[in-house]
Amino acid sequence: MNPGRSWAIMLRQFYLMRGSLSRVLPLFIWAAVDIVLWGFITRYLDAVSSASFTFVPVFLGAVLLWDFFIRVMQGVTMAFFEDVWSRNFLNIFATPLSLPEYLGGLVITGIATSAIGLLAMVALATTVFGLSFLMYGLLLIPFILVLFLFGIALGILASAMVLRLGPAAEWFVWPIPALISPFAGVFYPISTLPQWMQVISHLLPPSYIFESIRAIVSGGAASGMGLLWGGCLAVLYILAACWAFARVYRHAVRTGLIARYSAESVS
Amino acid sequence: MQHVLSVKNLCKTYGGKIAVDKVSFKVSQNEIVGLLGPNGAGKTTTINMILGVLEPNAGTITIEGHDIATQRPAALERTNFAAVYAPLPGNLTVCQNLRIFGLLYGVKNLSARISALLGEFNLGEFRDKKCGVLSSGEQTRVCLAKAMLNNPHLLLLDEPTASLDPAVAKDIRARIREFAAKGTAGVLWASHNMYEVEEVCDRVLFIASGKILLQGDPKTLPRRHGKKTLEELFIAVAREPLTLEGEFP
Numbered sequence: 001m002n003p004g005r006s007w008a009i010m011l012r013q014f015y016l017m018r019g020s021l022s023r024v025l026p027l028f029i030w031a032a033v034d035i036v037l038w039g040f041i042t043r044y045l046d047a048v049s050s051a052s053f054t055f056v057p058v059f060l061g062a063v064l065l066w067d068f069f070i071r072v073m074q075g076v077t078m079a080f081f082e083d084v085w086s087r088n089f090l091n092i093f094a095t096p097l098s099l100p101e102y103l104g105g106l107v108i109t110g111i112a113t114s115a116i117g118l119l120a121m122v123a124l125a126t127t128v129f130g131l132s133f134l135m136y137g138l139l140l141i142p143f144i145l146v147l148f149l150f151g152i153a154l155g156i157l158a159s160a161m162v163l164r165l166g167p168a169a170e171w172f173v174w175p176i177p178a179l180i181s182p183f184a185g186v187f188y189p190i191s192t193l194p195q196w197m198q199v200i201s202h203l204l205p206p207s208y209i210f211e212s213i214r215a216i217v218s219g220g221a222a223s224g225m226g227l228l229w230g231g232c233l234a235v236l237y238i239l240a241a242c243w244a245f246a247r248v249y250r251h252a253v254r255t256g257l258i259a260r261y262s263a264e265s266v267s
Numbered sequence: 268m269q270h271v272l273s274v275k276n277l278c279k280t281y282g283g284k285i286a287v288d289k290v291s292f293k294v295s296q297n298e299i300v301g302l303l304g305p306n307g308a309g310k311t312t313t314i315n316m317i318l319g320v321l322e323p324n325a326g327t328i329t330i331e332g333h334d335i336a337t338q339r340p341a342a343l344e345r346t347n348f349a350a351v352y353a354p355l356p357g358n359l360t361v362c363q364n365l366r367i368f369g370l371l372y373g374v375k376n377l378s379a380r381i382s383a384l385l386g387e388f389n390l391g392e393f394r395d396k397k398c399g400v401l402s403s404g405e406q407t408r409v410c411l412a413k414a415m416l417n418n419p420h421l422l423l424l425d426e427p428t429a430s431l432d433p434a435v436a437k438d439i440r441a442r443i444r445e446f447a448a449k450g451t452a453g454v455l456w457a458s459h460n461m462y463e464v465e466e467v468c469d470r471v472l473f474i475a476s477g478k479i480l481l482q483g484d485p486k487t488l489p490r491r492h493g494k495k496t497l498e499e500l501f502i503a504v505a506r507e508p509l510t511l512e513g514e515f516p
Contacts, residue, residue, distance in 0.1 A: 002340075008370035012356075015363045086356035091413075094318040094348060095371040096340040254322045256281065259315045 009105020028120035039129035075110030076155025149234035156241035271453035277326035301468035305505035350425035357399020
């Protein structure tokens with residue numbers, strides 16, 4: 001493993017972003033819109049409800065962390081899509097770059113871009129709507145870590161899907177977070193869901209984070225076992241996603257798809 | 268003479284169609300080998316297998332003793348390529364592309380190497396221009412500069428001068444000949460330009476229907492087969508490959 005090669009993948013993304021407003025703005029613009037929207041919704045709910053807790057850390061904190069998860073996933077897939085859009089697979093994979101180095105580069109890119117988005121969101125939520133992450137205490141670290149790991153796993157899996165199905169499959173990637181969110185219990189307790197949805201929720205690492213947030217805000221304690229299980233699941237999904245990407249890559253090398261990617265299939 | 272590339276019994280089928288059929292050849296140090304054949308003959312498939320982006324059904328490829336199947340990074344560190352169908356990303360500048368690929372190939376003293384190549388390929392004025400806005404000839408020169416970044420011991424070229432004007436093409440041919448003569452590199456050069464092949468290559472391999480049908484010195488090979496020019500021989504190979512099958516052991 002040569003870290004310089006992973007760095008090259010990250011550097012490419014930096015070069016592209018440095019000269020392109022259309023790549024920089026999406027890092028935080030949609031997240032900022034979400035923060036503003038949910039910031040006012042929570043203010044309104046605080047004003048009209050007689051709940052014993054404030055809605056800001058429940059909803060706004062949840063929205064912020066959910067948007068962070070989306071940024072991580074998209075950070076990975078966007079770096080991958082740059083190779084799709086510029087038809088660069090032949091050049092990239094004819095170098096000594098190994099698959100772990102390539103995926104490592106995508107992950108580093110995901111870390112960097114999501115960190116920018118997170119900082120912007122935290123600044124907005126704190127200054128404008130008074131959200132304080134101090135309320136979560138040190139548990140904020142596992143919250144962010146688990147969401148980050150799951151975002152990486154989904155980003156790699158989504159990239160594998162596009163590599164297998166061709167550039168047009170990009171369309172499948174964007175709605176993935178929206179499809180997951182009802183099961184992840186971002187805005188409501190998992191117990192609200194019907195039984196079959198709860199089964200799926202328990203397989204999703206973010207659901208343990210949002211359950212913990214609600215527990216803390218209502219004066220209870222987060223489930224240490226739940227967070228640990230969520231973390232283990234996220235690591236498992238990363239391994240599974242890397243395995244899937246490697247399988248798809250091997251298929252693409254065997255069939256010649258890497259060299260003829262724009263054709264979408266070699267049949 | 269040491270071999271930089273050794274290809275043995277290489278086979279590739281797509282579905283039921285045979286693209287490359289038991290192809291074997293070697294490229295030695297300081298040697299430029301031309302890979303000739305009609306469209307669909309198996310030239311690009313062979314090059315893609317040597318580059319490790321296409322897995323053969325059978326056979327072995329070793330680059331300076333490193334098997335591409337089992338020692339891929341070591342084999343590809345010594346290799347580079349330029350192909351008319353693989354332009355560098357158009358949304359990055361010349362310098363950015365060279366830096367990224369330099370890092371991927373693990374080039375030492377990268378900044379100095381980039382400056383030297385920009386000068387060598389007359390790309391200095393385009394260093395901060397995006398590759399996508401360059402003319403096709405300028406893009407080809409950038410691809411060739413990329414191909415030289417790691418001082419490859421094996422250089423694969425697929426129609427490298429296809430979009431260059433005659434003056435630049437001549438200059439590039441001279442540069443690649445000098446590159447092969449000076450160091451320890453071997454070059455595999457796929458082309459349809461018979462004049463170019465005759466001028467540059469020490470040896471040519473004629474490939475048709477996935478098989479190597481003929482090989483030899485491009486200057487003497489046509490006469491050996493009753494043809495006046497390499498182009499005549501090419502046309503004969505393209506039209507009647509079956510009559511030549513079995514001539515190459």
